[in-house]
Amino acid sequence: MNTLETIKQHAAQEFEVKNEEVDVDAPFEQIGIDSLGLVEFIFELEDKFGIRLDASKAEGLKTLRDLANHIDELITQKATCAESS
């Protein structure tokens, strides 16, 4: 399963909505994730994917798709670091 799909499923589970009802391109507020909820949601995804988001970067993320893309970048960076070390 790709990152976006994993996040979508996690959001559906945590916010008690059907998977197909999660709009990955809608602003977080629109799908029921407020600022506090987002901080907690990111915290859970960090553990799920084994990465850490920079708080200043997270501020610029507006949708689940933005979040998935950023997490993919971090996963790639982590893999690159692991290979070079």
Next chain:
Amino acid sequence: MRRVVITGAGIVSPIGQDLAGFGEAVIAGRSGLRLLAAMPDVGLEPLVVGAVDFDTARHFSRPQAKQLDRVAQFSLVAAREAVTHAGLELTESERDRAGIYWGTGLGGAGTLEEGYIQLYREKTGRIRPLSVVMGMNNAAAAQISLEMGLRGPSQTISNACASSAMAIGEGLRAIRRGDAEVVIAGGAEALLTPSVMRGWQMMGTLARTDSTDPARSCKPFAADRSGLVLAEGAVALVLEDEERARRRGAPILAELAGYGSSSDAVHLSRPDAAGQIRAMRAALADARLTPTEIGYVNAHGTATEVGDAIETQALHGVFGDSVPPVSSTKAVHGHLMGAAGAVEFLAGILALHLEVLPPTAHLDHLDPACDLDYIAAGARAARGLGAILSNSFAFGGSNAVLVARRYA
């Protein structure tokens, strides 16, 4: 001076998770206390507690529950019942004059403990970001204000075992002053965490487990009493300006007639009769009642050796040789700490409303140092009961006393 009436009540407790269930159990003297098994990995020995079998999913969606410590969950459930019971509907402008006065000793104790587990035991450094807003002592009051749209004054009072009695008393004063017309007042506690329970065990003030029945372990005023039983829960009352309540035809449970408080300034944990007497007298004066007009006292009655004897002395100090019937309902629901004052005042309100005095359960062998009528033989009819008094005496030497009067 404005009069203040109680128009609704809600409760989550070890002996009932609604008003009807609590009322029935407290009058029947049916204990909700039970033995909790040892937790050897953290050094916790077995102990009797008043735990609530709380079904979070029945009351909250998953996203809601994730943002609420157990103490806030109890608080919201109690407040919802109280508001429904009162038939309270607030217009937009009335919300600005509706307040929340809430008491809690340890607030979001479970959330804080979970953070410590991650930090010190799991060593992950991964503390949930919501820990701050879930663990803070005013979180429960904030959640009630948010859900119910209360935009008037908000206060959280943390004065150990006197917290919720003081919150109710301060809510009374807020309405009298004209700061609010409606107040949700009460308190909550959810401190049955391993570190809190272990701390109490180390202090040596908890009840020994009764060898025949753990549910009978809390024995206020008994010669064989051995200490208190930690418990959890919440109580919310709807306090209203009397004129407002009458105008809208609200059901009136009782008048919240008086509140008194004092500090012992004697010792951090040992109670002091003089301080207790000052608080009781202040509450009676505030209610403009004489001692002879009180028909029932819900005692603080924690079932500690020192506490029950000193409270008995203090009651003599206020009422002389004519102390009205007294009971400690802690025998059945345990010591709800920050919520204790509200739970026990509610027992007194129900006594007024139903005209029946709740008993002190498990009192088979009276301590000679406790020489009052403790309603030991079961609930007692009290036709025409006119007024009740409820005592809450806290560690730290803070005393709070509430008085309610039959509404007529």
